[in-house]
Amino acid sequence: MKKILYLTIIVTAGFLAACKKSSKTPVDTLPTRINHDELNRIKDSVYLFTKEAYLWYDAIPDMATFNPHSFAASTDVGELTSEVDALSQYKINPATSKPYEYYPSDPGTAKYSFIDDGTVSGELGGTNGDYGFSVLYQEKTDLRIKYVYPGSAADKAGVKRGYQITKINSRTDIDYDNSNGPNLTYVVNAIFNSKAVNLTLRRPDNTTFDVSLNAGNYTINPxxxxxxxxxxxxxxxxxxxxxxxxxxxxxxxxxxxxxxxxxxxxxxxxxxxxxxxxxxxxxxxxxxxxxxxxxxxxxxxxxxEYYNDKLQNDIYPMLSKKYKIDKGDxxxxxxxxxxxxxxxxxxxxxxxxxxxxxxxxxxxxxxxxxxxxxxxxxxxxxxxxPVGFFAIDIGQFQLYVPEFETKxxxxxxxxxxxxxxxxxxxxxxxxxxxxxxxxxxxxxxxxxxxxxxxxxxxxxxxxxxxxxxxxxxTMTADQKRQMTLKLDEHLFKGMVGKKNLVLKELPRK
Structure with a gap:
C-alpha cells in the first residue's frame, strides 16, 4: 500500500486527505518486532477506531467476524497494513460496483487508508531528502524526467525536465512492461527507493551525459x-x-x-x-x-467537511479517551x-x-x-x-482512514x-x-x-x-494510468488541514 505525508505540530493530529505510498520504503521495515500480545492489542485498536471514525464504518462487520488477530506478515507494519487494507474494502461505491477504496494498480489494497510508524514527516514543511526529480514514460520505450526541484541533487547535476533516461545503473532494459513488470519495478526501486543512482541521459539535441546522484536534503520551492x-x-x-x-x-x-x-x-x-x-x-x-x-x-x-453520522452526533468514545474534543467539533x-x-x-x-x-x-x-x-x-x-482524515495515534503507530468528505x-x-x-x-x-x-x-x-x-x-x-x-x-489509456499510479507510489500526497485534535495529558503518579 501507499502512505500519505502527515505533518504534526507538537502533539496534534492533523486532518489530511488520504492517498497512498509504496510500502517499499524504510518506514515499512522495522528493525525489531514488538511483543505479540501488544501487537494484537494494536490490531484491536485499529479495528475499533476505524469502526468508530471511518467515513464508511457502517459496512464493516463486527469484531468477531472480522478477527483483527488473523492478519500476519513479516513486519509489524505489514501485519497492520494487511488489516487496514481489509477494512478498506467493505464499502461499495454504487457508481462503480467496486469498493470506494479500490486501487486499480493493486486491487485489494487501500486507495486512501494506511498505517504508519510516525516517521513520514518533513516534506510538507518544505524539506525533501531524495534526488529531487521524478519520471514518466512518454512511450513504452521513452522514459523521461518530468520535473526537477531547484537546489536538489538532480538540479545541481544539470538534470532537466524532458531529458530522456537511456540507462540506470548500467541497465539499458528499462522499457515499460506493465505496472508490476520487472522493468518498471527496477526503475521504481532504483530511482525512488535508493540512496544513490547512476543515470545516462539524452538531451534534446541528442547529446548524452552520465550523472551520479546521492539523495540529500533540500528546501522545496513548490x-x-x-x-x-x-x-x-x-x-x-x-x-x-x-x-x-x-x-x-x-x-x-x-x-x-x-x-x-x-x-x-x-x-x-x-x-x-x-x-x-x-x-x-x-x-x-x-x-x-x-x-x-x-x-x-x-x-x-x-x-x-462532512464526517460520519456518529462523529457529527458526538458519539466517539474511543476518540474522547485519547483527544480533547469539544461538542460539535x-x-x-x-x-x-x-x-x-x-x-x-x-x-x-x-x-x-x-x-x-x-x-x-x-x-x-x-x-x-x-x-x-x-x-x-x-x-x-x-x-x-474527495475524502480526508486525521491521524489517530495507536501505540507507536498512526492510523489514517478517511473520516470526512469535502464538498x-x-x-x-x-x-x-x-x-x-x-x-x-x-x-x-x-x-x-x-x-x-x-x-x-x-x-x-x-x-x-x-x-x-x-x-x-x-x-x-x-x-x-x-x-x-x-x-x-504506444501506450493505451489504461497503461498510462497504471504507469502513473506506479511511478507516483513513492510520493507523499495529502490534504493536511488546519484543525487539530490535541492529545489529552497522560495521568501522572
Missing amino acids: VLTYKTIDLGNDKKVGYIVFNTFTVPDNAGPQLLKAFNQFTTDKITDLVVDLRYNGGGSVATAQYLDDLIVPTAKNGTEMFT FAPANNRANFAKVGTLDISRVFFIITGSTASASELTINNLRPHMDVRYIGSTSYGK NSAGVGGYYAGMTPGTTDYPGKIDDDDVTKDFGDTTEVLLNHAINYIKRGVYDVAGPKVQSLSKST
Whole structure:
C-alpha cells in the first residue's frame, strides 16, 4: 500500500486527505518486532477506531467476524497494513460496483487508508531528502524526467525536465512492461527507493551525459516556474506550475510573488499547472483559491467537511479517551471555510492542467472554485480523492482512514473516479501529458490547448499542429494510468488541514 505525508505540530493530529505510498520504503521495515500480545492489542485498536471514525464504518462487520488477530506478515507494519487494507474494502461505491477504496494498480489494497510508524514527516514543511526529480514514460520505450526541484541533487547535476533516461545503473532494459513488470519495478526501486543512482541521459539535441546522484536534503520551492505570456490583442496569460502544497510558510511567499507579478502584468487569463501536484496543506489550497477567486466572492463559502453520522452526533468514545474534543467539533457548521480574497487579481476564468498525478488538495482547490467562476480542465483524468482524515495515534503507530468528505459551496464533491477533462462536469480538453517540452513552452501540448482556446475559442486549431499534438503513442489509456499510479507510489500526497485534535495529558503518579 501507499502512505500519505502527515505533518504534526507538537502533539496534534492533523486532518489530511488520504492517498497512498509504496510500502517499499524504510518506514515499512522495522528493525525489531514488538511483543505479540501488544501487537494484537494494536490490531484491536485499529479495528475499533476505524469502526468508530471511518467515513464508511457502517459496512464493516463486527469484531468477531472480522478477527483483527488473523492478519500476519513479516513486519509489524505489514501485519497492520494487511488489516487496514481489509477494512478498506467493505464499502461499495454504487457508481462503480467496486469498493470506494479500490486501487486499480493493486486491487485489494487501500486507495486512501494506511498505517504508519510516525516517521513520514518533513516534506510538507518544505524539506525533501531524495534526488529531487521524478519520471514518466512518454512511450513504452521513452522514459523521461518530468520535473526537477531547484537546489536538489538532480538540479545541481544539470538534470532537466524532458531529458530522456537511456540507462540506470548500467541497465539499458528499462522499457515499460506493465505496472508490476520487472522493468518498471527496477526503475521504481532504483530511482525512488535508493540512496544513490547512476543515470545516462539524452538531451534534446541528442547529446548524452552520465550523472551520479546521492539523495540529500533540500528546501522545496513548490512553484517550479511562472511567466506571463502576451498573446496580443489585449490578451495576457499568467502561467504557473505549482508542484506541491507545502505549508503556507513555505509556499505562500512563492505563490504571492507569482500572483503579484500577474497583477502587475494585468493578465486576462490564468493557467494553473497542477499536472504532478499530489496535494498537501489545505491551508495552502485555501490560500491559492483566495488568490484566484474573483473579488466579489470574498466572504462566501468555499467548502465544507462532512464526517460520519456518529462523529457529527458526538458519539466517539474511543476518540474522547485519547483527544480533547469539544461538542460539535465534527458538525458541518464547524467545518466550513469561506473565501478571504488575497490580492487584487480579478479574473473570471481559470484553466487547470491536470493528470492522474493531480490529487487531494489539488482537486480540492479546483472543486472549490467551480461554483464561483469559469473553470476549465486540460489533460487527463485526475486521481480522484474527495475524502480526508486525521491521524489517530495507536501505540507507536498512526492510523489514517478517511473520516470526512469535502464538498464545495454547491454541495458538489464525490469525484472518486477523478475529474475527466472534456466531459459535462469538467469542460475542457482531454489529452496526454507532453514531457518532451519544458514547462511554459507554448508548443507543449497541454499549455498549447489553453492558449488556443484563449485566442480562438477552440482547443485545437486547423492546419499544421505542433509535433507532440500529432505524436502517436504506444501506450493505451489504461497503461498510462497504471504507469502513473506506479511511478507516483513513492510520493507523499495529502490534504493536511488546519484543525487539530490535541492529545489529552497522560495521568501522572
